[in-house]
Amino acid sequence: MRNMVSDAPRTTLTAFYWAFILYLLLPLTLMMAMSFKDANFVAFPIGDWTLDWYAKVMQDKQFLEACLYSIMIAAASTLAATTLGTWIAMLIVADGIRGRTIIFALACLPAVVPGMISAISLRIFISTIDMPTGTAAIILGHTVHAVPFVVVMALTRLRSMPRNLVDAARDLGADGVVAFFRVTLPYLGPALFGGMIFCVLLSIDDFVRTFFLGGYRPTLPMLIFAKVQGGMSPEINAMATIVLVVTAAVGLYAEFITRRARTR
Amino acid sequence: MVNSNTIAGDAAGRSASIPKYSTGIARIVNSAIYRHTLGAAVESPIGRVILLAGVPLIWLVMLHIGPIYQMLKISLLSHYPAQPGVESHFTFDNYAIFFRESLYFTPLIKSFIFATAATAATLVVVYPVAYYVAKIVKPEGRSKALLLLLVPFWAGELIRTFSVIMLLANRGAVNVLLREIGLIDRPIPMLYTSFSLGFGLVYLICLYMLLPLYSAIEKIPGQYLDAAADLGAGPFTRFRRIILPLSKDGIVSGCSLVFLTCIGVFATPMLLGGPNTVMFPETISGFFHGASDKWPVGAAFALIMLVTALIAAGIFMRLVGGKKGSAI
CATH class of the missing domain: 1.10.3720.10 (MetI-like)
Incomplete structure (x- = not known):
């Protein structure tokens, strides 16, 4: 009886789920398909197919430079954010710390402030400390953006850590620093790895902070934004497709790694 | 004891019950420079607090509150960035x-x-x-x-x-x-x-x-x-x-x-x-x-x-x- 009643909603929901998947994937699929169009303008139907746009993108110096620049910024900000985020998380779980909640709220602040406002406040901030716009400012901005996510991920893992691991190390004569590097850090490993990949994607994806903090050297999103505003061409589609495939592969890999770590 | 060492992934520590390491980190920990700086800091209660809380608190105050605070400060000024010859004063006009x-x-x-x-x-x-x-x-x-x-x-x-x-x-x-x-x-x-x-x-x-x-x-x-x-x-x-x-x-x-x-x-x-x-x-x-x-x-x-x-x-x-x- 019950199953008969719940069958109709079940079918509807299943259909809805797949319709939603279609909604998510269709625009991206169309965008990728368009990158193979053998014409100078973006329009359906596609008609003739070609790989020329990819050849063109791969020779586009501007694109390759933007890729390298984005990767460099992502690497630097990820490294900084992971270090700081872990450090903050260690402070939050430490014994005898007063104002734990305040520290945690502070650590999460950049994740709650809308991106645009965060970008503007950082732009003002770097000007008050006489820091020029450019690479260092972008890295700083991306680091601020990424720290809350690392803190949350590290905290989740730290809370599941058996206390006696560190106690045992301390009993055996390791001081706090040694215990951290030899016991806590290895235990945090998988969570931090997932967090780092997330930071990389966050940084490569970021537009608004880079827009306000950047100099004249475009990162990938800036380049794509400038190209889209400058007029449509399947070349942008090819560019976006390459970026999409690479970031999706990285994301999938990270998902795989963290999932394996979780089930272990 | 042996067991907890294994969990910690410390293969070298298994042979010793006092801090005597032989691997990479160990060489640093046993060096004189470490003993007199970080090592000493960790031993004292104040040093431990500074080591644990120093960098995080500076970062949080400087970069999580700092930008918002500066934004608030500048929003109450009549002119910014400073220009030669123009006096900036406090105002709610903005x-x-x-x-x-x-x-x-x-x-x-x-x-x-x-x-x-x-x-x-x-x-x-x-x-x-x-x-x-x-x-x-x-x-x-x-x-x-x-x-x-x-x-x-x-x-x-x-x-x-x-x-x-x-x-x-x-x-x-x-x-x-x-x-x-x-x-x-x-x-x-x-x-x-x-x-x-x-x-x-x-x-x-x-x-x-x-x-x-x-x-x-x-x-x-x-x-x-x-x-x-x-x-x-x-x-x-x-x-x-x-x-x-x-x-x-x-x-x-x-x-x-x-x-x-x-x-x-x-x-x-x-x-x-x-x-x-x-x-x-x-x-x-x-x-x-x-x-x-x-x-x-x-x-x-x-x-x-x-x-x-x-x-x-x-x-x-x-x-x-x-x-x-x-x-x-």
């Missing part, structure tokens, strides 16, 4: 400008309406999906069903926005399809309107709604639903009396997250919106490009937006989250 000119507060109201509408639309669209994955898909299939939903989100904000253009442009997929099957003669202008902007926003942010909803719904014990069904509650009653109240946490955090993200979206309105959909972030951005002496006004406006957005999110949390669930 805030007053906002209320004087409809040119400024109309975009803020528009931003709020859009963000609210997009949040509501996202909730309605994503809720059934989250419910489906959390309750109807079998546990072993759940991670696959979720993964499929996550795939588009590894594409960046700009790429996703750009892909919406492919769908909605005058010669985009929808218009071409409709013309092929003979429903329309000329393309429906969808791009650069409120519709394309709303569509793009929902497309951009639905993940932020999905994850909180999913984790809230997943936690609802299946027995509650079975019990309600046994007592004669139909699907609608079960949804209204059990699932909805018990997933309230997810709804509140999902909606707040989506709302705050929507308010701060900058690139999407510029690419998908038209002249009628100038949002507040774009207005603010104008003060920072070109005439640089308008920085204080921009800072004031950014703060107005931040405060109103947080208040709106707070009111929402209070309204929805404040009531205690009536189901149990």
Whole structure:
């Protein structure tokens, strides 16, 4: 009886789920398909197919430079954010710390402030400390953006850590620093790895902070934004497709790694 | 003792019960430099506190509060950046400008309406999906069903926005399809309107709604639903009396997250919106490009937006989250 009643909603929901998947994937699929169009303008139907746009993108110096620049910024900000985020998380779980909640709220602040406002406040901030716009400012901005996510991920893992691991190390004569590097850090490993990949994607994806903090050297999103505003061409589609495939592969890999770590 | 060493992954420590290491870190730890600096610091209580709290607190105060504080400070100045010969003084004028000119507060109201509408639309669209994955898909299939939903989100904000253009442009997929099957003669202008902007926003942010909803719904014990069904509650009653109240946490955090993200979206309105959909972030951005002496006004406006957005999110949390669930 019950199953008969719940069958109709079940079918509807299943259909809805797949319709939603279609909604998510269709625009991206169309965008990728368009990158193979053998014409100078973006329009359906596609008609003739070609790989020329990819050849063109791969020779586009501007694109390759933007890729390298984005990767460099992502690497630097990820490294900084992971270090700081872990450090903050260690402070939050430490014994005898007063104002734990305040520290945690502070650590999460950049994740709650809308991106645009965060970008503007950082732009003002770097000007008050006489820091020029450019690479260092972008890295700083991306680091601020990424720290809350690392803190949350590290905290989740730290809370599941058996206390006696560190106690045992301390009993055996390791001081706090040694215990951290030899016991806590290895235990945090998988969570931090997932967090780092997330930071990389966050940084490569970021537009608004880079827009306000950047100099004249475009990162990938800036380049794509400038190209889209400058007029449509399947070349942008090819560019976006390459970026999409690479970031999706990285994301999938990270998902795989963290999932394996979780089930272990 | 041996056991705990193994757990710690310390192969070298197994042979010793006193600190005598032989590997990489060990050489550092045993060196004189370490013993007299870090090593000594860790030994003393004050040193330990500084080591643990120093860098994190400096970072949090400098870079998590610092920028907002500087923004507040500058929003109360008449001139910034400093110009030779112009004296800067304390003023509330930058805030007053906002209320004087409809040119400024109309975009803020528009931003709020859009963000609210997009949040509501996202909730309605994503809720059934989250419910489906959390309750109807079998546990072993759940991670696959979720993964499929996550795939588009590894594409960046700009790429996703750009892909919406492919769908909605005058010669985009929808218009071409409709013309092929003979429903329309000329393309429906969808791009650069409120519709394309709303569509793009929902497309951009639905993940932020999905994850909180999913984790809230997943936690609802299946027995509650079975019990309600046994007592004669139909699907609608079960949804209204059990699932909805018990997933309230997810709804509140999902909606707040989506709302705050929507308010701060900058690139999407510029690419998908038209002249009628100038949002507040774009207005603010104008003060920072070109005439640089308008920085204080921009800072004031950014703060107005931040405060109103947080208040709106707070009111929402209070309204929805404040009531205690009536189901149990």
